[in-house]
Every structure is written in structure tokens, then in C-alpha cells.
Amino acid sequence: MYVAIRELHTARGRFAMITVVVALLGVLVAFLGGLTAGLARQNISAVQALPGTHVVVADDGAPASFDRSQLTDAQVDATMRADRAALPVGISRGTVEAEGRVLPVAVFGMPPEATPDAVRREHGTIRLSAAAADSLGVRAGDRVTVGAMAFTVDVDHADRWYSHTPVAYVALADWRLVNPQSGAATVVTTASSPAVGGTVALTRDRALSAIGSYDSEHRSLQLMTVMLFAISALVVGSFFVVWTMQRIGDIATLKALGAATRTLVVDALGQAALVLGLGVTVGTGLAAAVGVAVGGAVPFEVSASTTLLPATLLIVLGLAGSVVALRFLITTDPLTALNAAR
Incomplete structure (x- = not known):
């Protein structure tokens, strides 16, 4: 040298x-x-945080898409019977309003069993990330609205996103009330791949392709x-x-x-x-x-x-x-x- x-x-x-x-x-x-x-x-961080190893979505003959997936009660029930670890999850887009401020969010409806992403109470609670709460200027215990429903804020320090939109977690029952035309659930997370009639089971990695533009x-x-x-x-x-x-x-x-x-x-x-x-x-x-x-x-x-x-x-x-x-x-x-x- x-x-x-x-x-x-x-x-x-x-x-x-x-x-x-x-x-x-x-x-x-x-x-x-x-x-x-x-x-x-x-x-994709919110989808990566979902439980299970597979994601069951509706099969409409086109490439799988979370935006188009609408599972019926029968499909959700059949999937849950086939896999006891299955959990239905609702995914939709919406806005959270608080004292004149509006924030577009991805609303995830989670069942009570979906720890740690389940809300603390089964009804009337919305969990926002710290960044989303700061954007809205709200704190834990404040009231916000999503659509026509009012929720009590529960601040979550986890930074979860879906399709470049911050995620707001609500109870699955509340999600169905906010989105009455979106079916019983958007996806069902499973520990195996029990694709029932009219559905398709995707691995976690393949499910990422179902997110628009990813x-x-x-x-x-x-x-x-x-x-x-x-x-x-x-x-x-x-x-x-x-x-x-x-x-x-x-x-x-x-x-x-x-x-x-x-x-x-x-x-x-x-x-x-x-x-x-x-x-x-x-x-x-x-x-x-x-x-x-x-x-x-x-x-x-x-x-x-x-x-x-x-x-x-x-x-x-x-x-x-x-x-x-x-x-x-x-x-x-x-x-x-x-x-x-x-």
C-alpha cells in the first residue's frame, strides 16, 4: 500500500x-x-401488523384487492369454522372530525380478540396514532366523529399506516355501523389457508400486492x-x-x-x-x-x-x-x- x-x-x-x-x-x-x-x-405497516399468517379476501375473478373485497356473513362464518384462529377485519377509508378539523384515515374494524390492535372497549372507542391525534389536536378522552357516529379517543403510540393514510382502530361492530354497505368484513386473518367458496387465501407477502398502488x-x-x-x-x-x-x-x-x-x-x-x-x-x-x-x-x-x-x-x-x-x-x-x- x-x-x-x-x-x-x-x-x-x-x-x-x-x-x-x-x-x-x-x-x-x-x-x-x-x-x-x-x-x-x-x-403496508397496518397490514403487516395483522395477526395470522394468511389473509382471506373476496374472490371476484380479478387480482385480489382490499378496496374491492367484501366478505359476507356466510363466508366469514365458514372461514372461522375452518380455522379457530381466524379473525375478521374491516378495512375502509373515512375521515375523523374534531372541532372543525378533518383528517382522512383508514378505518380498521378489529374484533375484541385481535390483541394488541383491539380497542379497549367493544363500542364507541377509536384508537388514533399519536401523529393523527396531534394533527386533529385531540387527546385521550376527547370526542370525535367518523361519519355519523361519535367516538371517544384512545391515543395509541404505534405508528400504523395503510396506503399512505394513518390508521384509526375501532371495534368491528362499530365499523359495520359506519360502513353498512361494505359487508361483514373486508378480510379474515387466519393461521392457515382455508379459502371457502368465493374467497381466496393469500400469504402475508402476497397480500401486500392487494394494497392499491403498492x-x-x-x-x-x-x-x-x-x-x-x-x-x-x-x-x-x-x-x-x-x-x-x-x-x-x-x-x-x-x-x-x-x-x-x-x-x-x-x-x-x-x-x-x-x-x-x-x-x-x-x-x-x-x-x-x-x-x-x-x-x-x-x-x-x-x-x-x-x-x-x-x-x-x-x-x-x-x-x-x-x-x-x-x-x-x-x-x-x-x-x-x-x-x-x-
């Missing part, structure tokens, strides 16, 4: 430039990863992330290719003096690793700090999967891109140094 460190010190401007570029790529990758995870959480949104963001990783590898690889071609004379001289090709390869990869490690660490740290700072206003999630994993992939792909430059290093003829000296 002696030659690599000397080159980093001698060509400070060039390596500072590529380090800044790598840091910016690290910011973009980490921020996009955090935004993707944050948007996903605001889309697949298209998530896949678009993932495609952007993949393209950004590919661009990062090309940018880093191009820099080291150009840098290696500019120093072919020096490489030939080192070989003529007896330097082993293997030593020069390790030296070049170590140089790339130093630049990538520094740039990615700075970029990822900056993105995480910004994400924490704006987390309340932007759906951003800071975790190992949105920081450490993308940073590691970025370093690995950058090293893979720099491997292309090794071809010029390996094939350089020591006689080139003699020719260059003439």
Missing part, C-alpha cells in the same frame, strides 16, 4: 474529486433506500435504486481506468524494477477501497443525519437495511468496477518504461 498512499498524497486533487463524487453517490443511494423503506412502511410504487423505487448502483459502479470504474492508463509508465517502471504484478494489483485495489470506504462512509452518514432531521416531514426510515447494506453494496460494486482497470495494470510491459525514456 506504500505506492497507493503516496499517489493519494501526491494527486490529492484528483482523489478528492472522486471521493466527493463517491460521497454524493452514497448520499443518493442511502437516501433513496431510506425513502423507499419509509414509503413502504406508510403503505407494487407499482415499490418496484419503481427499487428499479431506480438498481440503476443508481449500476451508475455508481460505472463512474468509479471509469475513474480508475483513466487513472491507471495515465500511470502506465510508472507501472512499467515499477515492474522493470522488480515489483510483482500481484503486489501492484493489491496496491491498486487497496487504493480503490480507501477512496470508496471514505466516500461511502461520509455520504451514508450525511444521508442518515438528514433523514433523521426530516423524518417527521418525510417518510424516511433509518436502519441497517437502508444504510449499512446499501453502503456495503456500493463499496463492493465500486471495487468490481475498478477491477476493469486491472487489465491495463496486468498487461503493461516493463519494456514500455525503456521506450518511454528514449
Whole structure:
């Protein structure tokens, strides 16, 4: 690593430039990863929190959709007979009103057995997240209305979302009163897959696709992330290719003096690793700090999967891109140094 460190010190401007570029790529990758995870959480966290391993929805011949699913009493009863752990859940959209303030919410009707998501009382209680309660300016014990029904607020500190809308939990019986045209339930959660007539049982992962726009949104963001990783590898690889071609004379001289090709390869990869490690660490740290700072206003999630994993992939792909430059290093003829000296 002696030659690599000397080159980093001698060509400070060039390596500072590529380090800044790598840091910016690290910011973009980490921020996009955090935004993707944050948007996903605001889309599916309430469904992920449902009990059971499968979700039974109405089968209307089209792809499963929570928005269209309306289960009848007979279907709910048959599913519950087939699986004693089955729990009916109502899902609808509505608005919560409190002293002139209106907040769109996803109303989840939960049976009393659906701990911990059941409301404390069977009737007349609505559980709002702390963020939803703050938006409405209400506290525990205040009165709000959903449709034509009045509810007593019970504040929940869990941050649950459904299709980018905060979730309000009410008793299933109250949900049926608020949504008389939505059937006996929207879905039934089960510990197995007892799909009765007119229904289809989905695994938890497949059920996420039944949330409107989730697949298209998530896949678009993932495609952007993949393209950004590919661009990062090309940018880093191009820099080291150009840098290696500019120093072919020096490489030939080192070989003529007896330097082993293997030593020069390790030296070049170590140089790339130093630049990538520094740039990615700075970029990822900056993105995480910004994400924490704006987390309340932007759906951003800071975790190992949105920081450490993308940073590691970025370093690995950058090293893979720099491997292309090794071809010029390996094939350089020591006689080139003699020719260059003439």
C-alpha cells in the first residue's frame, strides 16, 4: 500500500474529486433506500401488523384487492369454522372530525380478540396514532366523529399506516355501523389457508400486492435504486481506468524494477477501497443525519437495511468496477518504461 498512499498524497486533487463524487453517490443511494423503506412502511405497516399468517379476501375473478373485497356473513362464518384462529377485519377509508378539523384515515374494524390492535372497549372507542391525534389536536378522552357516529379517543403510540393514510382502530361492530354497505368484513386473518367458496387465501407477502398502488410504487423505487448502483459502479470504474492508463509508465517502471504484478494489483485495489470506504462512509452518514432531521416531514426510515447494506453494496460494486482497470495494470510491459525514456 506504500505506492497507493503516496499517489493519494501526491494527486490529492484528483482523489478528492472522486471521493466527493463517491460521497454524493452514497448520499443518493442511502437516501433513496431510506425513502423507499419509509414509503413502504406508510403503505403496508397496518397490514403487516395483522395477526395470522394468511389473509382471506373476496374472490371476484380479478387480482385480489382490499378496496374491492367484501366478505359476507356466510363466508366469514365458514372461514372461522375452518380455522379457530381466524379473525375478521374491516378495512375502509373515512375521515375523523374534531372541532372543525378533518383528517382522512383508514378505518380498521378489529374484533375484541385481535390483541394488541383491539380497542379497549367493544363500542364507541377509536384508537388514533399519536401523529393523527396531534394533527386533529385531540387527546385521550376527547370526542370525535367518523361519519355519523361519535367516538371517544384512545391515543395509541404505534405508528400504523395503510396506503399512505394513518390508521384509526375501532371495534368491528362499530365499523359495520359506519360502513353498512361494505359487508361483514373486508378480510379474515387466519393461521392457515382455508379459502371457502368465493374467497381466496393469500400469504402475508402476497397480500401486500392487494394494497392499491403498492407494487407499482415499490418496484419503481427499487428499479431506480438498481440503476443508481449500476451508475455508481460505472463512474468509479471509469475513474480508475483513466487513472491507471495515465500511470502506465510508472507501472512499467515499477515492474522493470522488480515489483510483482500481484503486489501492484493489491496496491491498486487497496487504493480503490480507501477512496470508496471514505466516500461511502461520509455520504451514508450525511444521508442518515438528514433523514433523521426530516423524518417527521418525510417518510424516511433509518436502519441497517437502508444504510449499512446499501453502503456495503456500493463499496463492493465500486471495487468490481475498478477491477476493469486491472487489465491495463496486468498487461503493461516493463519494456514500455525503456521506450518511454528514449
